[in-house]
Structures are given as C-alpha cells and as structure tokens.
Amino acid sequence: MKKFFKTIAVIILSLLIFFVGIFKYRQYHANQIAVPKAATAVIKLSIDEIYKSLALNMLFNPDYYLKSDPDKKTDSITGDFRHGLKIPASVYFYTMKNQPETALFSRFEIKQLRNFQTFIHNKFGFKILKKQNEITFAGSGNVFFCYDANHVAVVVSGEARNFDAVLLDILKAKNFQQIGVGKFKSIKESTRHIAYSDAKNDVTIDFNSGEINISADFANHSIIPAVKPFHRKFNQESTASAWLNADFAKLPNKKIQLKSSTLDRDSLLKYYKGYLDFEWTNTTTQTDSIVTYEYNDDFEKTAKVTLQKRSVPNLMLNIKADRNLLINYLNEKQVINLDSGTIRNTVFPLYKVFLGGHQNQLQLTTQKKNKADNMLIPSNAFFSLNVDLVKINQSMRIPGLTQHLKLLKYMDIKGRSMHDRQIRLDGKITFVNDQVNALYQIVKDF
Incomplete structure (x- = not known):
C-alpha cells in the first residue's frame, strides 16, 4: 500500500512539473x-x-x-x-x-x-x-x-x-x-x-474567489492630496459613502453647465477648503405640492393644491468651504433659492435638496435639518468610495441591470498618494457567492 501511494505521488508530481513546464513555455x-x-x-x-x-x-x-x-x-x-x-x-x-x-x-x-x-x-x-x-x-x-x-x-x-x-x-x-x-x-x-x-498610467485586474481586485497607478497633475488625510465618521448602515480629502491644482478655468445655470470652476475652488464627503443612508420622506386644475360652478378654471408624500434617498453632501461666500455665489448664479433654503428645481428636479451646515461647512441634504456626525477619523487614504451593492439593488430597480447586480455584494475603493505626481487606487468588488471565481460567475450569468 505504501508503495502504491508513493507511485501515485510520483505520478502527480510528474504531471505538475509537466504542466508547469508547458505554462512556462507558453508564457515565454x-x-x-x-x-x-x-x-x-x-x-x-x-x-x-x-x-x-x-x-x-x-x-x-x-x-x-x-x-x-x-x-x-x-x-x-x-x-x-x-x-x-x-x-x-x-x-x-x-x-x-x-x-x-x-x-x-x-x-x-x-x-x-x-x-x-x-x-x-x-x-x-x-x-x-x-x-x-x-x-x-x-x-x-x-x-x-x-x-x-x-x-x-x-x-x-x-x-x-x-x-x-x-x-x-x-x-x-x-x-x-x-x-x-x-x-x-x-x-x-x-x-x-x-x-x-x-x-503614464497602469491598471491591473484579477478575478479571484468571490471578488474582483483592481489596482491602478495614475499620473497626477490636478489634485493635491492631504498630507495627513482624515474623514468624517459615517453611519454603518449607509448604502453608499465617499470622501475626498484633497485640494485641486490651478488649471485653465472651465465652465460647468447645470441646466439653466453656468458656474466657473475657479470660483467654486476659491471657496472650497480641501474636503468633501457624500453619504446615502436609507430613505427619507418628502412632501410635494401637486397642482391640478378644475372648473367651479361658474365654469372658472381654479387651481387645487394637494400634498403628496413620497420616499426618496436620504442623501447628504458635506463640503468644507467658506459657506456664506459660496452660498452668495450660488445664489447669484441662480443655483439656490435663499427664501426656501433649497437647490432650485430647475437645477435638480428629482428631489428637494435643502441647505444646511455652519460657517466652515456647506451641507446639502434631502432631509431637512439632517445632522451629520462631525467626528473626524485619521486615514492613510485621501479618497474612498464604499457602496453596499445589495442595498443598491434592492432600492433601485433598473430593467436589464438588476438581474446582474444580484451577484454583487460590496464595492470598496481607496485612493492613496504615492508621491507628488502619482496616485494609486486599490479597489475590491465582492460577490454574494464568495467561493466561486468572480469571472466564471459573471460569464455564467450572461
């Protein structure tokens, strides 16, 4: 019996050497x-x-x-x-x-x-x-x-x-x-x-068991990452969150078109102070005014206003900035309405977006008087994007895409400064099935 197992071991080892040799030759x-x-x-x-x-x-x-x-x-x-x-x-x-x-x-x-x-x-x-x-x-x-x-x-x-x-x-x-x-x-x-x-740039992708790993080195001429990055503490139940702790290098000015409003990039960067973050936490309720028209007994057309509640994503954008100066600029450009304290619906018609924050921070939220956790946490990354893909798939039904998104569980991307002229992004997309190779799951699903 011992001799039999030795023979099997020799055969397996020989086959491994043979196949390794073939792969090496093919690669050469x-x-x-x-x-x-x-x-x-x-x-x-x-x-x-x-x-x-x-x-x-x-x-x-x-x-x-x-x-x-x-x-x-x-x-x-x-x-x-x-x-x-x-x-x-x-x-x-x-x-x-x-x-x-x-x-x-x-x-x-x-x-x-x-x-x-x-x-x-x-x-x-x-x-x-x-x-x-x-x-x-x-x-x-x-x-x-x-x-x-x-x-x-x-x-x-x-x-x-x-x-x-x-x-x-x-x-x-x-x-x-x-x-x-x-x-x-x-x-x-x-x-x-x-x-x-x-x-100038290098990107690699690997398909492993239940995950896709991405690494990218990019030439950097436009952003200045913070020397000691930090980020705000986020809700653990967030559907998605992101932060950027960096300034922007001076580049030729560009116009930013927002439907009926045009902004100067240089003017926006003048008020920006090196940090912004975004968070999506479940949903919130907004009340819309629905105007309909009907005729009265005198056949006069009259307006009828009814209130309608609806669930919308609970979104929050925090920008470290000279708040008052930035708000004045946005008001001048007809982006915000100071009377209602909201972004004009001609600029963003999907949801009501309320203005908030304090002297050194502008806050834009879909929930009025939404309070953020202002606790700061040190990090070795100046940029991060985190997305719970299971929650995204449950909250957004997109024909033709929802079926394929069901494979995915979470996405995490981090950005780090390598030196003055280069940044590295490391990302991971995890799958619900963490045992089977990610590429095979994707191919089989399609």
Whole structure:
C-alpha cells in the first residue's frame, strides 16, 4: 500500500512539473510578441493565468461548475467554438497613434483557416468586404478583420472609420517592436489577469474567489492630496459613502453647465477648503405640492393644491468651504433659492435638496435639518468610495441591470498618494457567492 501511494505521488508530481513546464513555455513564447511602434497603450489578457485560477477554483467547487442551468438554452455558438486561431498564453490589444482612442487592435496567428472563416462568417455574421492580393477584408458594425492564410489583424472600435491601411500594416507586422522594448516593458512581466499600460498610467485586474481586485497607478497633475488625510465618521448602515480629502491644482478655468445655470470652476475652488464627503443612508420622506386644475360652478378654471408624500434617498453632501461666500455665489448664479433654503428645481428636479451646515461647512441634504456626525477619523487614504451593492439593488430597480447586480455584494475603493505626481487606487468588488471565481460567475450569468 505504501508503495502504491508513493507511485501515485510520483505520478502527480510528474504531471505538475509537466504542466508547469508547458505554462512556462507558453508564457515565454507569448512574451516574444511584437507590437506596433505607434502603439500608445497596451492591454494584456493573461489567458493561461485565468485558466489556472479557474482550474484551481473548480477543484474546490466542482458542484457549481458541473451543474446545468435549466433556464438557459445551449445554442449552436456554444456547441461549436472552433475559431481556428492559435491562442497564446497572453493576448495583447493596443491603441494606435492617429487612430480613435476607442479603437483596439490586435494580431493573431491562424491555425486553421477554414475554421476561422466559418467562425467569423457563420457564427457572427461578419461579411467579406473585399479581397486583394490573397488578403481578405471582412467585418460588420464596429469589428473589422484583415487576414491571409497565416495571420489576422482585428480592430474593435466605437468610432466608424476606414481601418484598411492600418490593419494591413498590422497584418504584415510593419514597424513592429518587441513588447519588452520601450515604454511597455513593465507589462511584459505582469501575471495579472488583465493589465493595462500607457506612458503614464497602469491598471491591473484579477478575478479571484468571490471578488474582483483592481489596482491602478495614475499620473497626477490636478489634485493635491492631504498630507495627513482624515474623514468624517459615517453611519454603518449607509448604502453608499465617499470622501475626498484633497485640494485641486490651478488649471485653465472651465465652465460647468447645470441646466439653466453656468458656474466657473475657479470660483467654486476659491471657496472650497480641501474636503468633501457624500453619504446615502436609507430613505427619507418628502412632501410635494401637486397642482391640478378644475372648473367651479361658474365654469372658472381654479387651481387645487394637494400634498403628496413620497420616499426618496436620504442623501447628504458635506463640503468644507467658506459657506456664506459660496452660498452668495450660488445664489447669484441662480443655483439656490435663499427664501426656501433649497437647490432650485430647475437645477435638480428629482428631489428637494435643502441647505444646511455652519460657517466652515456647506451641507446639502434631502432631509431637512439632517445632522451629520462631525467626528473626524485619521486615514492613510485621501479618497474612498464604499457602496453596499445589495442595498443598491434592492432600492433601485433598473430593467436589464438588476438581474446582474444580484451577484454583487460590496464595492470598496481607496485612493492613496504615492508621491507628488502619482496616485494609486486599490479597489475590491465582492460577490454574494464568495467561493466561486468572480469571472466564471459573471460569464455564467450572461
């Protein structure tokens, strides 16, 4: 028996070494890829890393992965997914200089031309647009291909344009360089599931068990984070809360249009004093005046006013500011009504928003005389956003979206200052099911 277990252990270890070797080889080969010198940003999809995460998660949750969903029908697309492409360990998409910012390009090796043509024509309805010199141009809507017998160049764009010339250059790998050369060197070694990089910003995303983890480093030229950040104490039952403890750098002035009112950004920042926060706590009741018209016995048209109560979100916005000066400016710009102490409904017609606060704080709330907890708590983050997605889903019924939001539980994003010119955002989205891989849950739900 002992010899049997030793044999099994050797076999398992050998298989692990074998598969690790295959993954390492595939990753090495994928990292030899070249991208256009004119690329302005690169997105890396680490296919093998995603597969490994899903495989490991499947070992611990086989019932979830193997059970069928009777409400979803299997169609011909899922039944035959022979795309004819050679998918490497990592797939790269990139934006290009002098091309729309929404246009993503890539280049793939074709393993089986007939399967590829069937895949794009029969499965997705992409039509052949033209052929020249054994090169085919095909596409439809916002997706276009340029391919020969060995490779295909593809673009997905939110803006209509003729991409024939740039697709032909990508197909022929014209003016390409290795991914590890130049400004995209860091993304080559990334093992994150999704990685984005341009000359100044980097973003990574990982799909783990019951959560999505996001990390982003951004070039910062517009905000000045507080040296010792703090935030107001929030209600633990809040549906959502956020704070920003930072000033804004002086930038060219811009106009802010609020329906019938126009504000100067510089004027607003002149009164702002480095801190604001937002909180949504359940609901509150507001009373609206409903005016209807009817005719009296003399056939004269008369107005009838009735009061109607309704539940609205209990919202609160606190801004550290020179309150009196800011209120005078907003009154001058016809944003607020000093007589009623509210935001004018021409600016914000959804709910009544009341003015409050004190000399150094302007408070805007949907509940009159709503008192905030002014206890300050030190933090290592100058920015935070927290959203209870379960409560959001219960309070906001959005057709087509509510069904998918039911997967999500909570979102937490923190912003920290790395140095004068860079900030880091770390975020986590947790799922109601905290055992199964987040990406698999999303794909299965759709």
